[in-house]
Amino acid sequence: METQTQVARGRPREFDPEEALSAALTVFWRRGYEGASMAELTEAMGITKPSLYACFGNKESLFRKALDLYERDKLCYMKSALEAPTAKGVAERLLRGSLAIQTGTTDPHGCLGVISTVGCTIQADSIRDDVIARRVSSDAALLARLERARDEGDFPDTIEPQALATYLTTVMQGMAVHASAGMSRELLEQLVDTTLAVWPGK
């Protein structure tokens, strides 16, 4: 069986796919899936439409690859956040991590997942479902972490881990909406502080 990488033949491409994908991610982030036109995408990526289709498939395929990049580069803080020693520590890392992403100076404000979930409406149902499915899997990890925290006595037994997980993701999503609407970083930091101030337990 031939496992060797195929030898390059013919004219090599003149652009870097990763850079182009990063540019596409920025456009999707700012415009949403349906709001991003192929014209704006190709211009931001610095390539022409045939090059885009040859390299990334169609628009939907491009979006999924951009979503992969988003999870890998922007949502990596979530995994490490779950390693905090207490439930409140997890919450703080998640909230501050969300804040950092959603109010960055270079990237668009808001959360790509929220934008895609709320904004995709028409034929993009499969996109929407995909984004929601990804969210579900990350929520499951958070739930498992909070169940452990409950066993370790991080918060009162009167509060269900599921309820606390839903509550925390709700604050993060609401923060994304506020960030999309242009709320200042100072107010969003105040929001994080308030959420932590009312947080039950340690």
Added chain:
Amino acid sequence: METQTQVARGRPREFDPEEALSAALTVFWRRGYEGASMAELTEAMGITKPSLYACFGNKESLFRKALDLYERDKLCYMKSALEAPTAKGVAERLLRGSLAIQTGTTDPHGCLGVISTVGCTIQADSIRDDVIARRVSSDAALLARLERARDEGDFPDTIEPQALATYLTTVMQGMAVHASAGMSRELLEQLVDTTLAVWPGK
């Protein structure tokens, strides 16, 4: 000066503008401003395009009228919520009111304001700004109410009324995102209970 209402002349319209507007609101609610096509709108409203344009102007004007209807019919609970005796009472009325709207059995799930804020991207900046402006004005009323609550000792002085207002609207917006994503009413009720359980003060 002639203040009498103008006498009807010519052929009267065959549809009820309020019913048509209500149908348009449902479409905008489910699809967002840009996702709602004139074809889908006219079909849902049961009228043809010329009738729509003659009665409601253009798409943007129709949306603003639908937004007025939304505020009048769906967001009316907000005003009465501010009349609750304590800050926690205000929060509970707002949260349960949001929940009722966003998980209704007939209307689409989620909040039209959030959908319009997050989803409008391209040429619809004026729509977006309008929705955000309306939100700002209602937030100001909430802030004033919470300042009074602070003076009345409803919650500790360590928490700023502004911070608490931002926090509460954040939970409501996050709830709208979850509702748009299809979260069950049971989980959302649990979310409301949790938010009230951790609420600071009375």
Added chain:
DNA sequence: GTGTTTCCATACCGACCGGTATATAGTAAC
């Protein structure tokens, strides 16, 4: 060099977008 493969650029495709011109049908005033 030649042949082959692949990339890039342009022009184009059908479909749909928001919006409208035109013609017909229907109602009120007279």
Added chain:
DNA sequence: GTTACTATATACCGGTCGGTATGGAAACAC
């Protein structure tokens, strides 16, 4: 009835959408 006026229905407008056919340019193997 006639006239004036307005709603409706159909067909259509230019523009943009996502996606592609075509032709030439560039780099590989030989």
